[in-house]
Amino acid sequence: MVETTHLIEIPLTVEIPVGPQHPALHEPLLLKLHADGERVVKVDVITGYNHRGVERIVEKNSFYRNIFIVGRVCGICNTVHANCYVRALEQLLDVDPPPRAKYLRVLAMELERVHSHLLILAIAAELAGYETLFMYLMKDREYVMKAKEILTGQRVLADYMMVGGVRRDLDEVKVSRLMDLVRRVEERVKYYHKVFREDATIDRRLRDAGRIKPRDILAHSLVGPVARGSGVKTDVRAQDKYDAYGEIPFNVVTEEYGDSYARAMVRFGELYESINMVNYVLAHLPQGNPVPDERKLPRRFPSNETFAAVEAPRGELTYYVSSTGSDKPYRVKIRTPSLNNIVNSAFVYVDQMIADVPIILGSFDPCISCMERAVVTDLRSGRSFSVPLKKLGGVDG
Amino acid sequence: MRPALLKEIVKGIFMKPVTIQYPREQTPIEPDFRGRHYADLRKCIGCSLCAIECPSNAITMVKVPEGYDVPKTNARRMFPLVDYFKCVFCYRCVTVCPTSAYLLSNEYRLASSVPIDSSSLSLSTVPKMGGV
Numbered sequence: 245m246v247e248t249t250h251l252i253e254i255p256l257t258v259e260i261p262v263g264p265q266h267p268a269l270h271e272p273l274l275l276k277l278h279a280d281g282e283r284v285v286k287v288d289v290i291t292g293y294n295h296r297g298v299e300r301i302v303e304k305n306s307f308y309r310n311i312f313i314v315g316r317v318c319g320i321c322n323t324v325h326a327n328c329y330v331r332a333l334e335q336l337l338d339v340d341p342p343p344r345a346k347y348l349r350v351l352a353m354e355l356e357r358v359h360s361h362l363l364i365l366a367i368a369a370e371l372a373g374y375e376t377l378f379m380y381l382m383k384d385r386e387y388v389m390k391a392k393e394i395l396t397g398q399r400v401l402a403d404y405m406m407v408g409g410v411r412r413d414l415d416e417v418k419v420s421r422l423m424d425l426v427r428r429v430e431e432r433v434k435y436y437h438k439v440f441r442e443d444a445t446i447d448r449r450l451r452d453a454g455r456i457k458p459r460d461i462l463a464h465s466l467v468g469p470v471a472r473g474s475g476v477k478t479d480v481r482a483q484d485k486y487d488a489y490g491e492i493p494f495n496v497v498t499e500e501y502g503d504s505y506a507r508a509m510v511r512f513g514e515l516y517e518s519i520n521m522v523n524y525v526l527a528h529l530p531q532g533n534p535v536p537d538e539r540k541l542p543r544r545f546p547s548n549e550t551f552a553a554v555e556a557p558r559g560e561l562t563y564y565v566s567s568t569g570s571d572k573p574y575r576v577k578i579r580t581p582s583l584n585n586i587v588n589s590a591f592v593y594v595d596q597m598i599a600d601v602p603i604i605l606g607s608f609d610p611c612i613s614c615m616e617r618a619v620v621t622d623l624r625s626g627r628s629f630s631v632p633l634k635k636l637g638g639v640d641g
Numbered sequence: 642m643r644p645a646l647l648k649e650i651v652k653g654i655f656m657k658p659v660t661i662q663y664p665r666e667q668t669p670i671e672p673d674f675r676g677r678h679y680a681d682l683r684k685c686i687g688c689s690l691c692a693i694e695c696p697s698n699a700i701t702m703v704k705v706p707e708g709y710d711v712p713k714t715n716a717r718r719m720f721p722l723v724d725y726f727k728c729v730f731c732y733r734c735v736t737v738c739p740t741s742a743y744l745l746s747n748e749y750r751l752a753s754s755v756p757i758d759s760s761s762l763s764l765s766t767v768p769k770m771g772g773v
Binding site: 305306308309310311312313316376377380383386393394397398401403411412435438439442443538539 | 645646649650653659671673674675694695696697729730731732733736737738739
């Protein structure tokens, strides 16, 4: 007879779904929390609520139409998506844009980084329960939106990139207006930086929330400000020196501690760097015509494959474009930084408080529309593979 | 500990609101903002290039109705009809047009309860025969 020696008590674990519709999350994403009391023991990140099949749409449209379609993958970072795709096309065609166009591309992308970082800092404040700061930050973000409107012709969706250059030029009046707007933004950014450093609410909510060690950053291949917040110095702008980044001086901002507060401070550091870059570009704009005649661009692309990377506001964004010699790409593979940062970061929530989960997610700067994938797992072999949405729906493509 | 934003909030109470009371007030807009555009039928040659290049398939080529006097260069008597509900205002049609036939504006107030397109605007660019 076996004698009973141990009694094992399994603590009660509560499963809490955060999302896909949740007051703290602005985009549809489901975080399935398993909590023991107030402590999170496990998180499942479940995506798939915003799938649009962009990679499939891109295969069915011509190379030039795709420039505008990939810009709509993500509204906040549309110029970096378009820039990455356009640079991939330029590599296919072996075209080099004029220096002025390269500078203007950097200008558009850095303005976009400024408004993207201001947005996520505002959202971080809102998730911390500090809605007043959210409103003030969004008010001053309008200056950058105006600057983008002056430069590209629209506040959000710039549609500014074109093979062999950009789509509109700057004159002296616009340069002086942009300088004036950027000066105002810089003033406000300095003020909000002070608020973030001194305010008790921000300090208590953001500090020690979701701390990531540098080793975990590398093991889970996290990118962008999340990696730089843990002291990992990774930045495609500095490593690849695409467009005019090789000629414009800037620093890669890093913080050592790796919590939500450090990630916010990295974003502030990058705001200063971006503003300095914008000022440098406006002061050192080369002469020449940056706008190519879109009627004279080649219609067919040589059979080849190419790969381009940019530093989006959220991290490294890469495009792989494969051409078979027709006017449509054979395959376009988009790898967005949010996919890495959100899906791979489920380990960060473990042993945190339930109330800190939205703050940690906010500190990763999630962009849900960037990261939707359809993945099918063969349960017998455990093998995963992707299928187009049409096949899933039973429609023959 | 005092909230760091307190001074700014007190200042904000006595400030004019930053929100714009649209549509009672006009929002400031750049003159070269990418807004409503339509084809000038005096220049259009009906080549369909804009309809082929449109990334959102917002442009369809339609026949010019009888009675409108279009130039002889438009032999097929076709003109591009822009569906403003589908249009994403990327201005690809404007930049690929071989005759630069598009007329541009910064009109952004395009909300409507009925579908709106460019037919009446485009047709108003050419005279109607028969004295009407």
